[in-house]
Amino acid sequence: MTTINPTVNAARAGFARGREEIRQTFTNSQDLWNYLFPTVIFLVVMFFMRDATVPGTEFSLGSRTLPSVVGMGIAFGGLVTTMMSLAIEREDGTLLRAKAIPTGMFGYLVGKIVTVAGMTLAAQVLVIVPSLFLLDGVQLNSFYAWFTLAWVLALGLIATLPIGAVFGSLFSNPRNSGLIMLPIMGLVAISGIFYPISSFPEWLQGLAQVFPIYWLGLGMRSAMLPDGLSAVEIGESWRHLETVGVLGAWAVAGLVVAPMVLRRMARRESGSSIAERRDRAMQRVT
Amino acid sequence: MAVVDETGVPAQDVRPEAEDAVLDVRDLRMRYGTTDVLKGVSFTAHPGEVLVLLGPNGAGKTTTIEILEGFRMRSAGEVRVLGVDPAHGDETWRADLGVVLQSWRDHGNWRVRDLLQQFGRYYAPYSNDRITKPWDTDELVEAVGLTEHAGKKVRRLSGGQRRRLDVAIGIVGRPRLLFLDEPTAGFDPEARRDFHDLVHRLSDSNTTILLTTHDLDEAEKLADRIMILAGGTIIADGSADELARRMSTESEIKWTVDGRRFVHSTLDATAFVRELFVEHGETLGDLEVRRASLEDTYMSMVKQFESGAAEAAVREFTAVTR
Numbered sequence A: 001m002t003t004i005n006p007t008v009n010a011a012r013a014g015f016a017r018g019r020e021e022i023r024q025t026f027t028n029s030q031d032l033w034n035y036l037f038p039t040v041i042f043l044v045v046m047f048f049m050r051d052a053t054v055p056g057t058e059f060s061l062g063s064r065t066l067p068s069v070v071g072m073g074i075a076f077g078g079l080v081t082t083m084m085s086l087a088i089e090r091e092d093g094t095l096l097r098a099k100a101i102p103t104g105m106f107g108y109l110v111g112k113i114v115t116v117a118g119m120t121l122a123a124q125v126l127v128i129v130p131s132l133f134l135l136d137g138v139q140l141n142s143f144y145a146w147f148t149l150a151w152v153l154a155l156g157l158i159a160t161l162p163i164g165a166v167f168g169s170l171f172s173n174p175r176n177s178g179l180i181m182l183p184i185m186g187l188v189a190i191s192g193i194f195y196p197i198s199s200f201p202e203w204l205q206g207l208a209q210v211f212p213i214y215w216l217g218l219g220m221r222s223a224m225l226p227d228g229l230s231a232v233e234i235g236e237s238w239r240h241l242e243t244v245g246v247l248g249a250w251a252v253a254g255l256v257v258a259p260m261v262l263r264r265m266a267r268r269e270s271g272s273s274i275a276e277r278r279d280r281a282m283q284r285v286t
Numbered sequence B: 001m002a003v004v005d006e007t008g009v010p011a012q013d014v015r016p017e018a019e020d021a022v023l024d025v026r027d028l029r030m031r032y033g034t035t036d037v038l039k040g041v042s043f044t045a046h047p048g049e050v051l052v053l054l055g056p057n058g059a060g061k062t063t064t065i066e067i068l069e070g071f072r073m074r075s076a077g078e079v080r081v082l083g084v085d086p087a088h089g090d091e092t093w094r095a096d097l098g099v100v101l102q103s104w105r106d107h108g109n110w111r112v113r114d115l116l117q118q119f120g121r122y123y124a125p126y127s128n129d130r131i132t133k134p135w136d137t138d139e140l141v142e143a144v145g146l147t148e149h150a151g152k153k154v155r156r157l158s159g160g161q162r163r164r165l166d167v168a169i170g171i172v173g174r175p176r177l178l179f180l181d182e183p184t185a186g187f188d189p190e191a192r193r194d195f196h197d198l199v200h201r202l203s204d205s206n207t208t209i210l211l212t213t214h215d216l217d218e219a220e221k222l223a224d225r226i227m228i229l230a231g232g233t234i235i236a237d238g239s240a241d242e243l244a245r246r247m248s249t250e251s252e253i254k255w256t257v258d259g260r261r262f263v264h265s266t267l268d269a270t271a272f273v274r275e276l277f278v279e280h281g282e283t284l285g286d287l288e289v290r291r292a293s294l295e296d297t298y299m300s301m302v303k304q305f306e307s308g309a310a311e312a313a314v315r316e317f318t319a320v321t322r
Helices: A006-026 A029-048 A061-091 A094-099 A104-134 A143-170 A176-190 A202-208 A212-224 A227-232 A240-268 A271-285 B061-068 B112-121 B137-143 B159-171 B189-204 B216-222 B240-247 B269-283 B294-306 B310-321
Strands: B023-032 B035-045 B050-054 B076-081 B097-100 B177-181 B208-213 B225-230 B233-238 B251-257 B260-266 B284-291
Touching: A006 A029, A006 A104, A006 B112, A029 A061, A029 A104, A061 A094, A061 A104, A061 A143, A061 A176, A061 A212, A061 A271, A094 A104, A094 A240, A104 A143, A143 A176, A143 A212, A143 A240, A176 A202, A176 A212, A212 A240, A271 B061, B023 B061, B035 B061, B035 B225, B035 B233, B050 B061, B050 B216, B061 B076, B061 B177, B061 B208, B097 B159, B112 B137, B112 B159, B137 B159, B159 B177, B159 B189, B189 B208, B189 B216, B208 B216, B216 B294, B225 B240, B233 B240, B240 B294, B251 B269, B260 B269, B269 B284
Parallel strands: B050 B208, B050 B225, B097 B177, B177 B208
Antiparallel strands: B023 B035, B023 B076, B225 B233, B251 B260, B251 B284
């Protein structure tokens, strides 16, 4: 018998876990609806925005919104999906099961990354493909465009996923984690997703540029829109260097903090802590 | 017989060598804030033994088992699980343990067979020349009686089926030591019987099992050895027969004298009855001597314990079993 490295083995099992979870999402009407519903809304919004123009240009505001929405979608996938599923799976005991199995926690995390990344990707495809038929001016016809899209997507996920995991570990009650949706929605409003922010007060612009949502939107616009449109962005440029800088900083911070927070959370999991949460949840139901 | 006094030191039993003990717990203590939950728990378990930790709710059974599983830090005491301190157990150690958790609604979208397959994969690197891990999925599904439901989603299972799945997940890695915390809570009688069969089959294959319950009947059916945990210590330790014999020393005696009825409880029924005959002779009638069962004694202890008179209950119980 050949010896198998337990860590490599767990990574493979984690991949299988993630694949299975993605398959389950696509065969579950409830989950599928959760992904399709916002997509439909965005498509309708963008469709009605197609005749409005980006201020100072002739370019369709709807077409400008598409890449921004994709950038926001990546941030949401990394932050919110990760956070919610960690909080829920802590409460229902999924994490404790992983803890009771050798290398199970590592496999669980690999599985979570595969699931979140896979579903985020799928959700963006769901937005992009129909938009290409509905909207004019979106250009995804060069290698450079796809290359930019790929690296912004990858870096965006690395920047947001660990942060989502940190928030997910901090909330012991998944319903409380909904609270964090308010500031995130606020960030969306000031991050230039649906309207350019170059006309906003400078302090608001500055605030938006601290967080990943703005940079993900900008990065995706740089991938999908004609070069001339960089003129309406802050600094009249796509600012790739700054995009890498800010998203990279979030990625590093997340990758340093997340393992610590996750380990601390995992240490505290036990049968009785699950039972306690179950009882509390039952009380909420009745 | 392994009577244990209040300091947790065995009075008669010779403690076996730690090396061949699957579990070796000495003077385990646990304190939450200012409350002492465990005040010096000591016991050992040998390969293939089924140990039942019996005690009223809140006696510290779950705390004990969670410390042994490595899920909870202890305040003090020496603990060896498969020769390793559970506070520092690595993944190889974990691969020899089985923990049966209570499922609630986790993995609801998974199919039974897929889920067991997924969890089994993690054990593959820990196979050795004695044992191949994990347990074959189809054999395992059959062993827990879920063959008909193997393709079902977990959330479509009934409570009893779900519990069997929990056990299957606990044993998928063919553990040397299996922990079960209140395994049959909420079972109907049939599910309970099936579960007991499964436990017997596992112990036949030399798996050591530690399970907790507050149900004496269950403890008697399953245990090679029962340990009664109350007031933070193990107040009795022995086979069901040993405990029953020891506790049945308390008897209830009923009699009549000239048509008037009397009742008395005593530890030495024979001497008391001899006295009765000497005193009343021919006027004595309707004599009835009934030994209190293990259950009577245990139940009265639990009742007192739960009404808050924990210390008194334990004292009384210990006196009776001495």
